[in-house]
Structure formats: C-alpha cells, structure tokens
Amino acid sequence: MLVYFLKRLTSVVLSLIMASIVVFVALEIVPGDPAAYMMGLNADLSAIEALREQMGLNASAIVRYMSWVAGMLHGDFGISYTYKVPVSELIADRLWVSLPLALFALVLSTLIAFPAGIIAAANRNKPADFGIMGVTQLGIAIPNFWFAMLLVFFFAITLRWFSAGGFPGWSAGFFIAMKSLLLPAVALALPQASILARVMRSSLLDTLSEDYVRTARAKGLTRQQTLWRHAVRNALIPVVTIIGLQFSFLLAGAIIIENVFYLPGLGRLVFQGITQRDLITVKSVVMLLVFAVIAITFLVDLAYAVVDPRLRRQSR
Structure with missing residues (x-):
C-alpha cells in the first residue's frame, strides 16, 4: 500500500x-x-x-x-488587480457559493442515478430499460447551459416559482439560499446523473453475471433478494469512484452555469477576471480548481486501492 x-x-x-x-x-x-x-x-x-x-x-x-x-x-495568492484585495479573500467569499452548489448537484445526481440505474439493470432489454437509457442519452447530449436557460424560461419567467438568477446570501436564511441554488444544481446534476445511471446499470449487469450471484440464486434466493443483498453492494465500487470524480467536475465545471444564473461563485469570478484582465485572480482560481480536481482524484484512487487489493499487488 x-x-x-x-x-x-x-x-x-x-x-x-x-x-x-x-x-x-x-x-x-x-x-x-x-x-x-x-x-x-x-x-x-x-x-x-x-x-x-x-x-x-x-x-x-x-x-x-x-x-x-x-x-x-505559503497561502498567498497575490492581490487582485481589479478589486485591490487579496485573492484569497475573494476565493473564500466565492467558495461559499460554489462548494454548496457542487454538493447540492452531487446529491441530486446520486438520488436520480441510483434508482434509474438499478431499475434499468433489473429490467434489462425491457421497456423500462429502453426508456431510462433513452432519457440518459438525451441528458448526456443536451448541453447543461442550454438546459439551464430552459429552466429559467419555464420556472422563473413563465411560472415565476424561482428567481431568474442571483444569490441572496446565507444571511437571508438557509432555505432561501438553497432555493436560489436549486435550478443551477438541477442544471448541473442532470447530465451527471445520466452518466452515473449508465455506469450503475453497466456495473450492476456485470455483477449479476458473476458466479457467486448464480450460486445465490441456486441456493433459493429470489431475483430481488440476490439483487439487493449481493449485486448492488458489489456494483457500487466503480460507481463510488465516478461520484468522486463527478464532484471535482461539478466544482470546477460550473463556470457557465454560474454566469447563466448570475451566481457570485468561483466560476463567475474567473469569467470576470478574464474580461477585466485580472490575470493574477484568474491564475490563482484556476490553479485552485485544478488542485481540487487532482486532490479528489488522488483520494478516490486511494479509497479504491483500499477496497480493491488487486491494485496494491499490481503496484508491487
């Protein structure tokens, strides 16, 4: 190890x-x-x-x-050319928007993908499987910023259930702040949920073809019992890996979504820094996001090695 x-x-x-x-x-x-x-x-x-x-x-x-x-x-990211304050202060302020948004989107993605992938695998080559896979293919194909604009049009402009953009701040109340993050989180979560659902289905189908699953069925367990007691648990290993990678993507890849919804997060800070030639801010924020992606990938690899001893044997 x-x-x-x-x-x-x-x-x-x-x-x-x-x-x-x-x-x-x-x-x-x-x-x-x-x-x-x-x-x-x-x-x-x-x-x-x-x-x-x-x-x-x-x-x-x-x-x-x-x-x-x-x-x-040393933790010194320099002084912003535009705002005349330390870049670390700008990052700390904006992180309280981007981090909850990424976590919110990850939770929504997982809650959607797990049931969809399990239902599709349990009903392989049946209408439910074809329907779920068709929807996931559509979710992968549609750009999230275009889907975000559709959400704004229907739920903000037409129905007026949500604001079209902006963030009131956590001082306005937890539920009010989370409500302003709901549409952006949905726009980020659906494409990731589509990918995760397909990975869950593929992993579960591979697990269902294993010898120990057939042995469990031969001992008298029903298909549902075998699915939930043995197959789902073992199929989660590659899925958890994808979830870790998705979190880093959601944290670093929300630049367009934050600009669509006018959220004062890290993505919008990068966009503003580029337009204002605030290069020290752009460099520092981008490097911080790169570090987050690499660090999360590193932790996922370590967790995977703990679960799967084959990786440790290969490293030797």
Whole structure:
C-alpha cells in the first residue's frame, strides 16, 4: 500500500507542476495589458509603465512564475488587480457559493442515478430499460447551459416559482439560499446523473453475471433478494469512484452555469477576471480548481486501492 501511495503522490506532484506551467503560459499569451486596461484608453504611457512596475509585470516570466508558485505554497495568492484585495479573500467569499452548489448537484445526481440505474439493470432489454437509457442519452447530449436557460424560461419567467438568477446570501436564511441554488444544481446534476445511471446499470449487469450471484440464486434466493443483498453492494465500487470524480467536475465545471444564473461563485469570478484582465485572480482560481480536481482524484484512487487489493499487488 505504501508503494502505491508514493507512486500516486508522485503523480499528483508532477501533475500540479505541469498544470501550473500550462496555466501560467496560457494566461501569459492572452492579448491585452492589465495595466493599460486598468488605466483606461487615454492613459499616459509613463503612468502605465509605473503601474506595470508596481504590479511586477516588468519582471521576467520565470521570475513571475516562481514568485506566483512560492506565494501559493505559503497561502498567498497575490492581490487582485481589479478589486485591490487579496485573492484569497475573494476565493473564500466565492467558495461559499460554489462548494454548496457542487454538493447540492452531487446529491441530486446520486438520488436520480441510483434508482434509474438499478431499475434499468433489473429490467434489462425491457421497456423500462429502453426508456431510462433513452432519457440518459438525451441528458448526456443536451448541453447543461442550454438546459439551464430552459429552466429559467419555464420556472422563473413563465411560472415565476424561482428567481431568474442571483444569490441572496446565507444571511437571508438557509432555505432561501438553497432555493436560489436549486435550478443551477438541477442544471448541473442532470447530465451527471445520466452518466452515473449508465455506469450503475453497466456495473450492476456485470455483477449479476458473476458466479457467486448464480450460486445465490441456486441456493433459493429470489431475483430481488440476490439483487439487493449481493449485486448492488458489489456494483457500487466503480460507481463510488465516478461520484468522486463527478464532484471535482461539478466544482470546477460550473463556470457557465454560474454566469447563466448570475451566481457570485468561483466560476463567475474567473469569467470576470478574464474580461477585466485580472490575470493574477484568474491564475490563482484556476490553479485552485485544478488542485481540487487532482486532490479528489488522488483520494478516490486511494479509497479504491483500499477496497480493491488487486491494485496494491499490481503496484508491487
């Protein structure tokens, strides 16, 4: 287990280094000078140059990269060019929107996918199976931002059951805040639920074909008893892995949804940073999201290795 842990940890460190280089280089080639953008169209060139010096933009790319990475290792993400406050404060404020949204969407996705996948597997090649698989195929094909706009049109504009966007804050009350996150969470959850339901069905069908399941049936257990006592429990191992990966995707992939619903989360902060050339904010937030994805994947791999001893034997 120690060898497997060290291998995965090395992979995580290398992935973070490569990701930081890619993020830094990608934003370095983005057109537009942050200092010129902040000073306006008619700004004096000497004033722009002074601001560039103050912001550290005149240093070499290697120096700026090393300074940025060293700051992140100490928890210092720099000062936002636009808001003039530490980026860490902006991230902390916006995280209280993005994190509950991702968790809410994950719970909805799991509650939808588990029953759908089990029903489809239990009724293989029957109308229920074809119907569920057809709906999941549609859920995968429809972009979540288009589905989000449909939700806004029907439930906010037509029926007026929900607000079209915005977030009142947790100080307004838990249920009021969760109500404002419901439509965005549904828009994020349905495509993920479609994927998870298909994985659940496939895993359960593979488990039902195992010898120990046939042995349980031969001992007199009914199909339903075999399904719930043996098959479902063992089929959950790959499904739990997908759930962990989906959480990181929901946390990092809500940029468009947060902009559709005008939610003050990390995704909208990245979008605003790009439009305002606030590159230090964009780099720090994107790197934080990359770290979240890699860290969650690492923890899922470790959990999978604990459950499945074959991985530990392969690492040796």
